[in-house]
Amino acid sequence: MKAIQFLGPKSNPQITLNPSYPDLPPPTGSQILIKVYSAGITHDEINWPEVYKTTSHIPGHDVSGVITALGPSYTGPLKVGDAVYAMLHVDRGQGQAEYVLVDGEEEEVVRKPGSLSHAQAAALPIPVLTAWEALFVHAGEESLGKKKGTRVLVTGASGAVGLILVQLARLKFGGGLDIVALASEGNFERLRELGASECVDYKVPDWEEKVGKVDVVIDMAGGEVLAKAWEVVKSPGGVIVTVADPAPAWAFGKAVPEELEMHPGVRAVYFVIGLNAEALKEVGELIDLGKIKALPVVEFPVEKALDAWEFAGQRSRNGKVVINFV
Numbered sequence: 001m002k003a004i005q006f007l008g009p010k011s012n013p014q015i016t017l018n019p020s021y022p023d024l025p026p027p028t029g030s031q032i033l034i035k036v037y038s039a040g041i042t043h044d045e046i047n048w049p050e051v052y053k054t055t056s057h058i059p060g061h062d063v064s065g066v067i068t069a070l071g072p073s074y075t076g077p078l079k080v081g082d083a084v085y086a087m088l089h090v091d092r093g094q095g096q097a098e099y100v101l102v103d104g105e106e107e108e109v110v111r112k113p114g115s116l117s118h119a120q121a122a123a124l125p126i127p128v129l130t131a132w133e134a135l136f137v138h139a140g141e142e143s144l145g146k147k148k149g150t151r152v153l154v155t156g157a158s159g160a161v162g163l164i165l166v167q168l169a170r171l172k173f174g175g176g177l178d179i180v181a182l183a184s185e186g187n188f189e190r191l192r193e194l195g196a197s198e199c200v201d202y203k204v205p206d207w208e209e210k211v212g213k214v215d216v217v218i219d220m221a222g223g224e225v226l227a228k229a230w231e232v233v234k235s236p237g238g239v240i241v242t243v244a245d246p247a248p249a250w251a252f253g254k255a256v257p258e259e260l261e262m263h264p265g266v267r268a269v270y271f272v273i274g275l276n277a278e279a280l281k282e283v284g285e286l287i288d289l290g291k292i293k294a295l296p297v298v299e300f301p302v303e304k305a306l307d308a309w310e311f312a313g314q315r316s317r318n319g320k321v322v323i324n325f326v
C-alpha cells in the first residue's frame with residue numbers, strides 16, 4: 001500500500017512516499033480496518049517523538065475513510081461499509097497510508113458527518129478535540145461561563161484549532177462571552193462571522209495593549225505570543241491554556257512557570273490531546289446541523305504528498321492540508 005514515512009533520525013527526518021509499504025494484516029481482537037480516503041497533516045508532528053517510536057514511522061492522526069473489516073471481538077455500533085472519521089491515539093498514529101488499523105475499544109473512531117466530504121472530515125479530528133479539551137476540560141465552565149463579560153483571548157485564532165474553538169466557545173458559552181481573536185488582519189472577517197467579538201492583529205507592535213486584560217488565554221501560537229499572554233491575563237485568578245509547539249519549558253510538570261513570580265495566582269496548563277469519541281460525534285452533528293462550519297481544506301493527491309507536507313509547513317496558507325488516498 002502507499003504510505004508516507006519519516007525516514008532517518010528525528011533530528012533530520014526525510015519525508016518520503018513509499019509506494020509499496022507492506023499491506024496490513026486483517027484486524028485482530030476489537031481492531032477496525034479503515035480504508036483511508038483522506039488524511040490530515042499537522043506539520044508539527046514531524047517534531048513529535050511518538051511517530052519515531054513506531055516501527056512504520058508513518059505519521060498521521062486525522063483520517064476519514066470507510067470500514068473494510070472488523071476484528072472478531074469488536075462489539076461496537078460500527079459496520080463494514082460505514083464512512084467514519086477518527087483521531088488516532090497520539091502514540092499510534094500511522095494514518096497517512098491507504099489503510100489503517102484503529103482500536104475499536106478506544107474512543108478513536110465515529111461515523112463521519114454526512115454533509116462533509118472525506119477531505120473535509122479528515123481535517124477535523126485534532127482541531128475539534130484540541131478545541132474541545134481546551135475549552136471544556138482545561139479552561140472550564142468555571143472560568144469561561146461564570147459571568148457575563150468574561151473575556152477570553154484566542155491566539156492562532158485563524159488556524160485549524162482556533163477556527164473551531166471560536167465557534168464552539170460562542171455556541172456553548174453564548175453571547176455573554178467576549179472572544180478576542182488574535183490573528184492576521186486578512187482573517188478578521190471570517191473570525192467575526194464565526195463568533196469573535198473583537199479581532200487584534202498580532203503583527204501590530206504592542207498588540208497586547210489593544211487586547212487589554214482578559215480572564216482566560218487559549219494559546220495556539222506559543223513563543224513570543226505566549227510570553228505576552230502573561231501580560232494580558234488577569235493576576236490573580238486568570239487562566240492560560242496552551243497547546244502550541246514547541247511546548248513551554250514548564251510543560252509536562254518539568255518546572256513551575258517562572259512567569260508566576262511576576263503574575264501570581266495564574267493557572268497555567270499545557271496539554272496533549274486525548275481521545276474523545278463523544279466530542280467527535282457531537283461536533284459532527286453540529287456540523288451536519290449547520291451550527292459549526294467545517295474548516296477550509298487544501299487537498300493534495302497522494303502522489304503529491306511531499307508537496308502537501310511542504311505546503312502544510314508554510315504560514316498563512318489559509319486551510320488545513322489534507323492528502324487524498326482515493
Ligand SMILES: NC(=O)c1ccc[n+]([C@@H]2O[C@H](COP(=O)([O-])OP(=O)(O)OC[C@H]3O[C@@H](n4cnc5c(N)ncnc54)[C@H](OP(=O)(O)O)[C@@H]3O)[C@@H](O)[C@H]2O)c1
Pocket residue numbers: 042044045126127130155156157158159160161162182183184202220221225243244245246271272273315316317318
Ligand atoms: N498539544 C496538542 O495536543 C496539540 C494539538 C493540536 C495542535 N497543537 C499545536 O497547536 C498549534 C496550532 O495548531 P493548528 O493546527 O491550529 O495550526 P495552524 O492551522 O497552522 O494555525 C496556526 C495559527 O497560528 C498563527 N500564527 C503562527 N505563527 C504566529 C505568530 N508568531 N504569532 C501569532 N500567530 C501566529 C497563524 O496565523 P497566520 O497564518 O495568519 O500567520 C495560524 O492562524 C500548533 O503548534 C500545533 O502543533 C497541539
